[in-house]
Amino acid sequence: xxREIYYTILEFLRTFGAFQLFFLRLLQHSxxxxxxxxxxxxxxxxxxxxLSIVIIMVCGLFVGGVxxxxxxxxxxxxxxxxxxxxxxxxxxIKELGPVITALLFAGxxxxxxxxxxxxxxxxxQLSAMEMMAVNPLSRVLVPRFLGGIISMPLLAAxxxxxxxxxxxxxxxxxxxxxxGAFWQQIQQSLDLADVxxxxxxxxxxxxxxxxxxxxxxxxxxxxxxxxxxxxTRTVVITAIAVLFFDFIITAIVL
Amino acid sequence: MQxxxxxxxxxxxxxxxxxxxxxxxxxxxxxxxxxSASDTFEVPARFENVGSLKRRAPVSMAGVTIGRIATxxxxxxxxxxxxxxxxxxxxxxxxxxxxxxxxxxxxxxSQYIALQAGGSETYLENGSEIMFTQxxxxxxxxxxxxLFNRESGAEDE
Numbered sequence: 001x002x003r004e005i006y007y008t009i010l011e012f013l014r015t016f017g018a019f020q021l022f023f024l025r026l027l028q029h030s031x032x033x034x035x036x037x038x039x040x041x042x043x044x045x046x047x048x049x050x051l052s053i054v055i056i057m058v059c060g061l062f063v064g065g066v067x068x069x070x071x072x073x074x075x076x077x078x079x080x081x082x083x084x085x086x087x088x089x090x091x092x093i094k095e096l097g098p099v100i101t102a103l104l105f106a107g108x109x110x111x112x113x114x115x116x117x118x119x120x121x122x123x124x125q126l127s128a129m130e131m132m133a134v135n136p137l138s139r140v141l142v143p144r145f146l147g148g149i150i151s152m153p154l155l156a157a158x159x160x161x162x163x164x165x166x167x168x169x170x171x172x173x174x175x176x177x178x179x180g181a182f183w184q185q186i187q188q189s190l191d192l193a194d195v196x197x198x199x200x201x202x203x204x205x206x207x208x209x210x211x212x213x214x215x216x217x218x219x220x221x222x223x224x225x226x227x228x229x230x231x232t233r234t235v236v237i238t239a240i241a242v243l244f245f246d247f248i249i250t251a252i253v254l
Numbered sequence: 255m256q257x258x259x260x261x262x263x264x265x266x267x268x269x270x271x272x273x274x275x276x277x278x279x280x281x282x283x284x285x286x287x288x289x290s291a292s293d294t295f296e297v298p299a300r301f302e303n304v305g306s307l308k309r310r311a312p313v314s315m316a317g318v319t320i321g322r323i324a325t326x327x328x329x330x331x332x333x334x335x336x337x338x339x340x341x342x343x344x345x346x347x348x349x350x351x352x353x354x355x356x357x358x359x360x361x362x363x364s365q366y367i368a369l370q371a372g373g374s375e376t377y378l379e380n381g382s383e384i385m386f387t388q389x390x391x392x393x394x395x396x397x398x399x400x401l402f403n404r405e406s407g408a409e410d411e
Binding site for chain 2: 042050051150154155158161198
């Protein structure tokens with residue numbers, strides 16, 4: 001029994017180490033792909049980012065609207081309905097924007113990445129590339145990894161912006177908060193540092209989400225079942241990692 | 255070829271939208287009390303009590319923001335708070351006997367400095383200290399005073 005525990009721990013450490021090395025190898029190949037094969041990255045930005053824009057915008061609108069409703073009904077108890085804008089802006093820009101975008105990104109783009117790479121592996125496309133002296137890591141994985149990193153901050157910014165307009169729609173148009181008070185209070189209480197915190201978070205989450213997706217796809221068991229499991233694991237692990245790192249970053253910043 | 259064009263167009267639109275959103279967030283939602291002037295001068299002032307005055311709070315005159323607060327520090331020698339203002343050097347004709355008071359925006363809003371012009375012919379410049387200051391009004395003290403006055407007033411009658 002001790003032997004089993006010993007091997008479990010050893011196996012965990014091995015996977016963890018392999019993951020770090022994998023990350024370093026991706027980073028090592030990133031500059032050359034970024035500068036020489038930028039077209040590949042553009043295609044992945046399109047897949048991961050441009051195609052996710054609709055879901056991000058719709059979700060952002062609803063999340064902002066909910067913040068407007070909840071904020072209004074709770075702040076109205078203190079006669080502070082005017083602060084609903086500040087409430088929504090802080091929640092969106094610092095927390096919900098990056099976090100929900102990362103979760104949606106994992107569901108929309110991360111699963112696509114993992115299953116695509118997993119299926120490439122299952123159908124021996126990656127091996128075929130190696131046979132042709134093409135490194136699949138730099139040709140297939142790195143552009144997807146970089147595309148995710150570029151897309152995430154942009155998606156998070158779109159989410160927060162649309163969310164603010166959603167809050168505006170509910171707060172100002174529906175519930176009758178004063179337009180001037182709404183935006184002026186946002187401007188007075190928000191700092192550039194707050195927006196920066198949100199951007200830092202979304203970049204970190206972008207790295208996490210795309211790294212975990214390509215890792216899971218690349219290490220999928222090359223069967224139909226294995227690819228399916230890799231896709232599921234991508235979503236689960238990304239969600240845990242994103243929320244964990246969100247806590248860490250917030251604790252550091254505050 | 256047609257497909258590549260569509261991909262490039264979609265990506266371009268997406269990046270433009272994202273950068274536009276970032277730009278909106280950084281410029282439109284922040285910096286309501288941001289004060290940016292390239293040329294400034296510093297004026298210190300001593301207060302008995304600064305309440306909850308914070309760094310970057312606005313310094314205003316006649317209701318217009320003319321500067322902000324650089325530092326709020328405690329001076330152990332005089333047991334007073336030393337507040338340093340940074341004022342836009344366009345406003346170099348503020349009388350040096352102006353007095354500074356700490357006011358609150360709204361009933362429970364954040365605190366700021368209001369300068370009230372004096373009548374002196376000499377003007378504030380870099381390093382000159384504001385002599386007349388009025389401490390922050392601390393709500394608890396005010397309530398305490400009010401209750402105390404009421405009690406002593408009742409005894410008089």
